[in-house]
Amino acid sequence: MEFTARQIAEILDGHIQGNPDVSICKLAKIEQGIKGSLSFLSNPLYAKYIYTTKASIVLVNENFIPQKPISTTLIKVKNSYSSFAKFLEIYNQIKPDKKGISKNAFISENAKVGKDVYIGEFTFIGENVSIGKNVKIYPNSYIGDNVSIDDNTIIFAGVKIYSDNIIGKDCIIHAGVVIGADGFGFAPQTDSKYKKIDQIGNVIIEDNVEIGANTTIDRATLNATIIHKGVKLDNLIQIAHNVEIGENTVIAAQTGISGSTKIGKNCMIGGQVGISGHLTIADNVKIAAQSGIMSNLKKNEKVMGSPAFKSSKYKKSYIHFRKLYDIEKRITELEKNDKRTSQNK
């Protein structure tokens, strides 16, 4: 999609200074602007870049007066930052929308498909699947039998959803996500082999959830693994069977949550955190990256470390851990003096 300076000035109610016919097809920061990009100058500290930027068009505040010659085309607006944000929003809205059902998709005869959907090439839609209106499913995805996907949800390429799972409205599921694989449950036998425990529950993803690329969410042994409304999961996260994650909790990449753990609302969980099974993490908990959680956490707790404890205490302990070598030397010194004192007596 290309826009000329003239079109942009019209949209943003600005005044052009330079070539009205120059066009852009992407957006960039001013210090990294390249030919064909639109940028903006808001913070005076970045003013120096306007004389060297290769961006084809730069939005500036209407009171901006150049101190040197400028080769880029300027568009003067009331507030360059909010105009840029406004343009960004428009830019995204008019991005050509994927629509239609590919002839190369496979859709079971008894699947129900809503209005205005996009179903891409080589995507498989199983039996009794129900797909809401305005849903987008990109190519090479697998939607197992009896899955339901509610309105406006976007499923990117190569997502695999096992049978019987339920996906809410307005969700975004990124490429390579696996939803509903068997939970990791095995009963040890007397001959040290393991017998698989059937995993016959499912996964329920509520509305407005976003799930990052290659994240895995296992189905429940019985009942459901539940991701509540507004949860945001980053890439490569592992959610085990029967886990429940409360509304609007945010979890960073590569974190793993073991079976049957319940996590509260509005928690913030860093990257590469590990949480043991069968725990209860209350609302508003904050867990630092790489922590290991082995016990329940109360409302508003902030923890760090593996095993994790209060973040402020962990930091204090760690300061002294860094000096343990010196600490040990001080003890040895004290012991020497102590011995001398005893001998002197």
Place this chain on the structure above:
Amino acid sequence: MEFTARQIAEILDGHIQGNPDVSICKLAKIEQGIKGSLSFLSNPLYAKYIYTTKASIVLVNENFIPQKPISTTLIKVKNSYSSFAKFLEIYNQIKPDKKGISKNAFISENAKVGKDVYIGEFTFIGENVSIGKNVKIYPNSYIGDNVSIDDNTIIFAGVKIYSDNIIGKDCIIHAGVVIGADGFGFAPQTDSKYKKIDQIGNVIIEDNVEIGANTTIDRATLNATIIHKGVKLDNLIQIAHNVEIGENTVIAAQTGISGSTKIGKNCMIGGQVGISGHLTIADNVKIAAQSGIMSNLKKNEKVMGSPAFKSSKYKKSYIHFRKLYDIEKRITELEKNDKRTSQNK
């Protein structure tokens, strides 16, 4: 699949108390029962839920006598827990079995395909591939040239198996697994670039192995990366080139094992563990979650920490780590007294 109370009572040799025509299509715990679900009451502590559960049918022991009115339909059986387990087994057995080869799959002319297989839509089967009887390969999978897959193995959607790898009998490989990608081997050059070392070995998965979603197992540089009989791998695990994992070892999610490490039989390895390359981990070893293993481990060792050492010792050290701030204060106090003592002399 729906069952009426009448059908279930017949299967389990039970007596109905309530509506014999009510039907269920899923199973649930009593405290989470919903309409259309079958539940059971075994533990007397859960008896209170039977008056409020929304499960349509509940299995109870034949000596159970309600203390209050009950709206759900009861089926009285000798042992409610074992009857539930029996029903669960039946429920799974009669799940409609996937069968047949999709016209939308691609199967090379010289591939050998056994009896009673399922090959789903958009699955690719390369040259000289050999597929045993009763194997199931779900849609969107890729089976490279010369791969062999033995009887009864199930390969879920979107699995990628590179050429020349060998998969045993009765395995379950979950969606998104990658088997046989190149090991991570590069020879540093004098110009600080790296030259790829060809990875021409393969991966051998023995019988009765389960591999979790999005796990990756790299091919060997030479010879084979080997996963022995009965091994269970959770999701998002990384197995590097030339690793060997002994029989019936169980590994939790997000653990990574570096190149050429050999792991014994019957080990239990927690989640997010990292194991360095070229190590030997003996049989029956237990490694706590998030540990980092940098040296060989002997039979029956239990370790924790990064770098890991004996779990019982680690826990002792960690108790004092949590109090390091106080420990340092005690030393400072001792030093003050020590100084006074010396001055007093």
Place this chain on the structure above:
Amino acid sequence: MEFTARQIAEILDGHIQGNPDVSICKLAKIEQGIKGSLSFLSNPLYAKYIYTTKASIVLVNENFIPQKPISTTLIKVKNSYSSFAKFLEIYNQIKPDKKGISKNAFISENAKVGKDVYIGEFTFIGENVSIGKNVKIYPNSYIGDNVSIDDNTIIFAGVKIYSDNIIGKDCIIHAGVVIGADGFGFAPQTDSKYKKIDQIGNVIIEDNVEIGANTTIDRATLNATIIHKGVKLDNLIQIAHNVEIGENTVIAAQTGISGSTKIGKNCMIGGQVGISGHLTIADNVKIAAQSGIMSNLKKNEKVMGSPAFKSSKYKKSYIHFRKLYDIEKRITELEKNDKRTSQNK
């Protein structure tokens, strides 16, 4: 591919001792040789294996004289190790090369496809995609709109590349990789919900980069996430939005790098490392496995721990951490003596 002893002797200019018609179809170490494999004996310590190996053919130095009867066929060459390496190279070169565009691939009408490409079954090529010459794209991959892929790059099965990303020459991208999913950016709202921040930048992968299976590289919020020339990424790595990784840096499996962090050239980063956002890691930095990086690192630093500090110091601290229980006992002992001393005065 099969080779007889006669063919191999001819290629390597060697002399056969044994059956010239025996054939091999794979390579193996001498101690693990199986029927149908070619092996070599170079290190005298391994000479004992030549009497028991099941390899069909073994390359030996021309001065090798057996001390016992040998059942395998020998090929005598000047230098058995370099001959083996030479054969390995030939073996790889003549592996049948994948060529041609599958009728079962979907290629948009306005995509540009170079000469001598391979595009496998069920691969999707979006609009305006540009594919260089000699590129290989294996089955079940997804190449979004406007992506460009330069000459000689290999993309294995089931890779997902979102729209607008740029891939250089001579890259290898392994199965299940996701390039260009949305960065993890959400603005907290007053009602504790989160609003998605549009991610409209892209990913640029420069020449000669290798990316391991199921690794994820997110697109930038604005501008680009950049992986510079010669970078090698292992499996299951997470690269967040707007990260930049310098030339020839090598990163081991399951490491995660948070948003906007810049990493220098020639760094070596171990497995399961976590690096916080908005940091600057200079050139030639070495980071030990499982470390957590929470501050900038200078040129040539070697760090370890979480939070990480100088590796040599970390190791010293950790030695004393392992003895913390004893250290505390020593302090308690000193305190007892100290008390006695004060009382004695």
